[in-house]
Amino acid sequence: MATTDDAFNGLTEHCAHCELDTLHEVSVQIRTESGKEENAQFSREPYRVTECQRCGNRTSQRMNNA
Numbered sequence: 001m002a003t004t005d006d007a008f009n010g011l012t013e014h015c016a017h018c019e020l021d022t023l024h025e026v027s028v029q030i031r032t033e034s035g036k037e038e039n040a041q042f043s044r045e046p047y048r049v050t051e052c053q054r055c056g057n058r059t060s061q062r063m064n065n066a
């Protein structure tokens with residue numbers, strides 16, 4: 001019996017490219033916005049990245065912006 005974790009983190013969202021609600025693969029990326037290593041801990045921002053499974057269009061959105 002196979003147990004599936006959340007290996008595929010799929011979510012239906014609107015794709016601006018398709019102009020449709022499509023299945024998206026969602027992941028979180030930590031991006032370092034500063035080139036300086038010593039400041040990296042202050043400038044690492046989590047981004048929510050969604051990739052449309054229909055057209056492959058990727059959208060990233062900073063999570064700390066609310």
Ligand SMILES: [Zn+2]
Nearest residue numbers: 015018052055
């Ligand atoms: Zn799309």
